[in-house]
Amino acid sequence: MLEVIDKGGPTATRKTPLLFVHGAFHGAWCWDDHFLDYFADRGYHALALNLRGHGGSPSPAPINECGVFDYVQDVHTVAGRLPVAPVVIGHSMGGFVVQKYLAVHSAPAAVLVASAPPTGIAAATVRVACKNWRDSLSTRSFRRPLDFFAAPGVSRKTFYNPATPDEVVTACTARLGPESVRVLYRDLLYRRLARPKRVTTRMLVLGAELDGFFTPREVAATARAYRTEPVMFPAMGHNMMLEHGWEAVADRIDRWLGETLS
Structure with a gap:
């Protein structure tokens, strides 16, 4: 059984549940720190799953053998247990999973938060490796990508803006877990x-x-691919739901959902 953190419940004005999908190395905890309570307090049924091999969700195969379609199936499994189709909200790799999910399943709406673009993460992978080349060479980054991304300097520069307090970076980095090499270095690359x-x-x-x-240009290209305009947040880093200022991100999602689901 997939592990799901479940808060709140449907109300007369908020009947559509929200299903949050975490990114690479993260888990449902990244939504539970702030977002689940925020949306539950506003009358939503808010859920965050741990994809297979993450958190308390078991995997029938070693995590490095899991593919992106396995993650899509996990989202479908949790969504299928709900009385109505949920809004799907994905961060980073989770945003890519949401895009793949929506190609074959319907949803009333979707939100991409600092999402991997539909064209994949090849450019981002090269940028991050070049910016952190010493750590890239000194860790088992291809066989155990967590060793690279959990390195203190890499984690801060990749997931957070420079002003994020050390205690936030340290606490969140300590909770990172393994990620599938197949997903990162095959499925999302090409x-x-x-x-x-x-x-x-x-x-x-x-x-x-x-x-x-992901650069602002890549975010704009993602929005264009889905026939919309991007909303950019100044002075924020990749983990928009964990940094100071997360409330502004949640507020923007809440306003959009109010307009879209009404």
């Missing part, structure tokens, strides 16, 4: 790229000005 033309769901695309992974 093998299983997204197909925006198959997606008809209304989409909100959010980006961070100081994102260590």
